[in-house]
Amino acid sequence: MILSDKTLMKMLEEGSLVAQPVETEQIQPASIDIRLGNTFSIVKDSSKGIINLEDKIEYETLETDTYVLLPGQFVLATTMEYFELPDDLTAFVEGRSSLGRMGLFIQNAGWVDPGFKGEITLELFNANRCAIELKAGRRVGQLVFAKMDEKALNPYRGKYQGQRGATGSRVFMDKEIK
Secondary structure, X not given: OEOXXXXXXXXXXXXXXXXXXXXXXXXXXXXXXXXXXXXXXXEOOOOOOOOOOOOOOOEEEEEOOEEEEOOOOEEEEEEEEEEEOOOOEEEEEEEOHHHHOOOEEEEOOOEEOOOOEEEEEEEEEXXXXXXXXXXXXXXXXXXXXXXXXXXXXXXXXXXXXXXXXXXXXXXXXXXXXX
């Protein structure tokens, strides 16, 4: 079940859902708007020119209120908002249609797991032929929350728990199933 604005406001007020800072205007009929933070990370070039999944990936991270995303460029960004989801709530990150129509693709590799705490790292890609100027504080998407039928048996306690800023891949920490 997708949560309504009324339910989201109630959960925020009682503290069972944490989203900080959030202005009343960010709460939409079935979502909470997310704003772009001021941290951006790009993968550093490697001498081999290859990224593998076993080694730690190095990133160049900068804090700025304005970032120019070049055509064909990929960058990690973060939300201004810090979230804490209860163990029976999940969320989907959706980009704004108005930005998608400019060629800005906004993802986060799926959804936000129940039990997650932290800022949400966004994966931004400029599919346009023109550069796109990004500004911290600008609405870039929304979180759509879905109530689960019961609490998760194993809520999220993974390698991105508590993340702040544009957090790079930690795939090298995965324990593969054989």
